[in-house]
Amino acid sequence: GEDVEQSLFLSVREGDSSVINCTYTDSSSTYLYWYKQEPGAGLQLLTYIFSNMDMKQDQRLTVLLNKKDKHLSLRIADTQTGDSAIYFCAERTGGFKTIFGAGTRLFVKA
């Protein structure tokens, strides 16, 4: 079946790098996404990677994809207090359906 798993909590100090990990099960996934959710708000698309790519970098964000292990990670460089939020990993399967992980709550200590 389709499933996305991620750790539930991550705490880092301001200025350090944060790495949020995710695993998925559907080998036919086409796109993998990272969304950010701040309290009481909807989801904001941060970045996404196509399944035939290994890495994508966008300013402070670096996405790594290991398709063999079905492992996706999001690295946030120079983490700031404003980065505190819930980060959802999601995969787009062969059809329109997008499967979300449970979300990783990132807490940044000043």
Place this chain on the structure above:
Amino acid sequence: GAVVSQHPSRVICKSGTSVKIECRSLDFQATTMFWYRQFPKQSLMLMATSNEGSKATYEQGVEKDKFLINHASLTLSTLTVTSAHPEDSSFYICSALRDRVGGNNQPQHFGDGTRLSIL
């Protein structure tokens, strides 16, 4: 670009009331929209896929008569929670898929959500 507007952002009403939530794609057309429900500290649960001009596709366990979905135009989908009860209290989020010629692997764009509280 790719802005999705969801309205209202918060609703508090009495048990038995029907509540309508609107989801609009402001700068793009969306044949397909999605409605999710999110419980506190949990992930999004897909309730239904809304298709313009046709009936919505509901996920298993979601009552069609309880959660009415109408997708009458390429930029608007509505979710009506009929005869709402306290157990329907939740955070409801919509998302829209931008129409694109030649295939559709676009990411979903989300509204800001509606917090529904039934007293």
